[in-house]
Amino acid sequence: MSLPSEIDVAIIGAGAAGLGAARALENSGLSTIVLEARQRIGGRAYTVVAGRGDSPVAAPDITFDVGCGWLHSADRNSFVEIAEQLNLEIDKTRPPWREQSFDAAFPPKERADFIKALDEFYDRAEAAAKIGRDSAASAYLEPGNRWNPMIDAISTYVNGVELDSVSILDMEAYEDTGINWRVRHGYGLLVLSYGAPCPRAVNTKVTLIDHSGKRVRIETSQGTLSAGKVIVTVPTNLIADESIRFHPALPTKVDAARGLPLGLADKVMLALDEPDTLPKDGSLRGATMRTAMGSFHLRPFGQPCIEGFFGGRFARELEDAGDGALAAQAIDEIVALLGTDFRRRLKPLAASRWARDPFARGSYSHALPGHAGARAVLAAPVDGRLFFAGEATSPNFFSTAHGARDSGERAAREVMGATKP
Numbered sequence: 001m002s003l004p005s006e007i008d009v010a011i012i013g014a015g016a017a018g019l020g021a022a023r024a025l026e027n028s029g030l031s032t033i034v035l036e037a038r039q040r041i042g043g044r045a046y047t048v049v050a051g052r053g054d055s056p057v058a059a060p061d062i063t064f065d066v067g068c069g070w071l072h073s074a075d076r077n078s079f080v081e082i083a084e085q086l087n088l089e090i091d092k093t094r095p096p097w098r099e100q101s102f103d104a105a106f107p108p109k110e111r112a113d114f115i116k117a118l119d120e121f122y123d124r125a126e127a128a129a130k131i132g133r134d135s136a137a138s139a140y141l142e143p144g145n146r147w148n149p150m151i152d153a154i155s156t157y158v159n160g161v162e163l164d165s166v167s168i169l170d171m172e173a174y175e176d177t178g179i180n181w182r183v184r185h186g187y188g189l190l191v192l193s194y195g196a197p198c199p200r201a202v203n204t205k206v207t208l209i210d211h212s213g214k215r216v217r218i219e220t221s222q223g224t225l226s227a228g229k230v231i232v233t234v235p236t237n238l239i240a241d242e243s244i245r246f247h248p249a250l251p252t253k254v255d256a257a258r259g260l261p262l263g264l265a266d267k268v269m270l271a272l273d274e275p276d277t278l279p280k281d282g283s284l285r286g287a288t289m290r291t292a293m294g295s296f297h298l299r300p301f302g303q304p305c306i307e308g309f310f311g312g313r314f315a316r317e318l319e320d321a322g323d324g325a326l327a328a329q330a331i332d333e334i335v336a337l338l339g340t341d342f343r344r345r346l347k348p349l350a351a352s353r354w355a356r357d358p359f360a361r362g363s364y365s366h367a368l369p370g371h372a373g374a375r376a377v378l379a380a381p382v383d384g385r386l387f388f389a390g391e392a393t394s395p396n397f398f399s400t401a402h403g404a405r406d407s408g409e410r411a412a413r414e415v416m417g418a419t420k421p
């Protein structure tokens, strides 16, 4: 769609939040457009078929969710009903996160000991959060506990950062019902299909939102348009760095975004030769006593592949090390756990580099200690004309795709409430 010169509601960003807002406004009588900097919609929801086309490796087609993969809190996840309406198959296989497929790599007794230490850490943090004073989650690690580095590793997967950067109040606000499903052909495909009807302009990067006049003037890489109202859904790091600017400036929003930076989680997909020797939907992790280590999902959906997951400072180091570093690290770790034969059997197919993605600059938001209240500050409308959505504005499902979508719907309701009949 080409850029109109005037619109009732401009939505900035075509991720789950922006698409959620646009879908909620579709019968409102208001004209809308989603302005998206990338060539594609979906944002951090992105499915690729790895192994297809000009991949250097001959491999069967493999569904790879480069961003979100799990329908977290599936019994309360609004994308579940949407997937059903779109006839997209949902896989309810339990996630293997707390299990381990190879006893030799992590003996059952050691594993039970680790899970106990992990649960005790969560209990201490929860009890502290109930008192209502914020602090860094790392303060609730038991001093000297041998599992602390691995508990921190779990934080790098869940929060994208180590526990010293995580607010306990924010951690406790997150609602996890413990039910996690997947979309067989990709969560990214689900978000893409959901957003397909939305009017949008892709390859349209917004640089300035000028709300000094009667109407809001939006400068983009494709020209300027004027809007009655604007819903901003871009990731926090872009607001914090003022990569998208407001005039007059909105220091409260910039500060809130700085308190909610995006942590880093990166994934790598490896094709697996002779797959039948490994269990379907298995899990592999070593008792390495390090924070800097990957976690591996064996044969997701039974596919002939292994998906590796890295988080926090280690993921950042691997991105800095350049193309191929994530895959090389994953292969080294799997070989150390399962044997040298795997060096021959594994081939890199695709990997993410979310910190280097100019329109994400990270993976998902976490509140820094002392900044749990920033989510509500970021979400608050300005002047009845600027509205804010995106995963970071969700009070209890932040860092997720459904939390993002629901926040878009919330912002759409605010827009309609602020629109005089």
Ligand SMILES: Cc1cc2nc3c(=O)[nH]c(=O)nc-3n(C[C@H](O)[C@H](O)[C@H](O)COP(=O)(O)OP(=O)(O)OC[C@H]3O[C@@H](n4cnc5c(N)ncnc54)[C@H](O)[C@@H]3O)c2cc1C
Pocket: 012, 013, 014, 015, 016, 017, 018, 035, 036, 037, 038, 041, 042, 043, 044, 045, 066, 067, 068, 069, 070, 071, 072, 204, 205, 206, 207, 233, 234, 235, 238, 243, 244, 265, 266, 267, 352, 354, 359, 360, 362, 363, 364, 389, 390, 391, 392, 398, 399, 400, 401, 402, 404, 405
């Ligand atoms: C590796 C990884 C694993 C994850 N795993 C899960 C999971 O299992 N389950 C889950 O629920 N969630 C998961 N997430 C998180 C989930 O993907 C995000 O929370 C969600 O997709 C964010 O949606 P959003 O709309 O808030 O932001 P985004 O999807 O980032 O959308 C914002 C959009 O704004 C666009 N944009 C940015 N700047 C501009 C600009 N200047 N002008 C115009 N457009 C702009 C971006 O290109 C983007 O399309 C994961 C994320 C990552 C990276």
